[in-house]
Amino acid sequence: MEIKAPDLGVDSAEVSEIMVQVGDVIAKDDNIVLLESDKASVEVPSSAAGKITKINIAIGDQVSEGMVLIELESEAAEDTDAQNADKASEQAPVEQSVASEEKAVEVSQSHNVSSEASTSKPAQAASATTYALPDLGVDEAQVAEIMVSEGDMVTADQSIILIESDKASVEVPAPVAGKIAKILVKTGDMVANGQDFIVIVGTDTASEADSASNAVSNDKVSDKPATTTEAPAPVAQSTQPKQADTKSVANNQAASTGGKLTEAQVNAKLTEVYAGPAVRKLARQLGVDITQVIGSALNARILKEDLFAYVKTSLTTQQAAPVSGNVASSGLPKLPDMSNVEIWGEAETQDLTRLQKVSIPQLNYNTYLPQVTQFDVSDITETESLRNELKGGMKAQGIGLTILAFIVKATAYALTQHPRFNSHLSDDNTQVILRKSVNMGIAVATDDGLIVPVIKNAHEKGIKQIAIEIGELAIKARDKKLSTKDLQGASFTISSQGILGGTAFTPLVNWPQVGILGASEATMQPQWNAAKQTFEPRLMLPLSLSYDHRVINGADAAVFTRYVASLLADPRRILL
Structure with a gap:
């Protein structure tokens, strides 16, 4: 087997x-x-x-x-x-x-x-199994909705709970078909990857027969030493010491934290540390001297939880008083007292959606970026004519062909010719990490807020395939069906306001990316035709390129934006 x-x-x-x-x-x-x-x-x-x-x-x-x-x-x-x-x-x-x-x-x-x-x-079919959450793509997320009740019958892959993080709202499917025996989480709980969340009496009699057979053998043959244990037992035994050890280590080492180390300094200390690649990467991002952290897992292996506990305890020890999470992350002072109606007038309070709340820390990263925006326009008259020729046939196949598909294709091609826009700045600000594939993030507006699903390897796909994926991702976003894989790995982002109006806007760079392209509503405008010595109506598309000035200078931004505009004006150039 x-x-x-x-x-x-x-x-x-x-x-x-x-x-x-x-x-x-x-x-x-x-x-x-x-x-x-x-x-x-x-x-x-x-x-x-x-x-x-x-x-x-x-x-x-x-x-x-x-x-x-x-x-x-x-x-x-x-x-x-x-x-x-x-x-x-x-x-x-x-x-x-x-x-x-x-x-x-x-x-x-x-x-x-x-x-x-x-x-x-016959009794084996009633055995219950505890299931853990899959990889959510983030360290933790909140349970927004529980879609089933104890005693309900569910099918495999049926959505059972809704999880919301700073990336998206994700529906977690049932791992197997069966009856809900117990729900281990409740609405509002913060959950993490691998956490037990539900107990299901499965209908897979083959696998359950093995479990029942083991249980009967252990109960009947009492004179034989037990060789197996239930799955939850090792977790409980390892979790409690881990928390105790982590707290003790953090308290002892709180005074030893200093300034943020460079990436070279951290790497030099990693040779004798027992930690996996994900933990080492996290240590670099947090600026933690990983040699000062003692692991709580087997053989003193360092976990992410050990790093988080170390940093948390260090911060709370150094600060005289706790600070509100929103104030600390944004750097803004508290609002004035608005209880005086004569001064401020009447007001009411409305709660942000969960997606809006968890998006605030990510948006605050933009405060630290020296962002500049370059504006340009593209004459898409011929491209729009081509789109109108193709959209009828596409519609018959169930495909919606919008100008956004052309923008994605042209931008993806431009990124392969100007790879610095498809990159990230290293943690120590000494290197640029160039991405070899173009994973294009597409900003989609939903009732709960803005979400950015990703088209993987957009540079290798044709306009038809891109149009198909845009439609699929938009539907999944609005129906809250996006998975974590749909939201990870973007190297560049496009934000299109379509027919919403406006002549231009300044999109925010989505860290750790270094660029984002905004497209406003295309309008008919008079353009001078030098050959005919006359004005003629042309369809003009406003473009707004925001970029991280630490990686990209103004001249390069102007060249890149003009290049994208020229590709959109004549998509045939992409085929050359």
């Missing part, structure tokens, strides 16, 4: 630790491997019980969904062999010594256990 990697929430992750060996006997849901990505550390459980016959991965390997991790000799085969051995022993001569008689009694007891397990199969 092959145990494969589940959906990791990312394209691939690195094997950080292998928790089992060939020959080990494991139970269903026992953790077998620790995977780390730039988002999280995930312990992967076994989907079945049995004896490990082969391990197909090594530490440092990159693992993706569906890859075979280990191979098992299932317990079902072992039970069959045991039953065959029991039948053979029953047919053996009874003329044996006292020791042989005792052995026969043990064999008989084992046979009884197997028989009881066989007769209890």
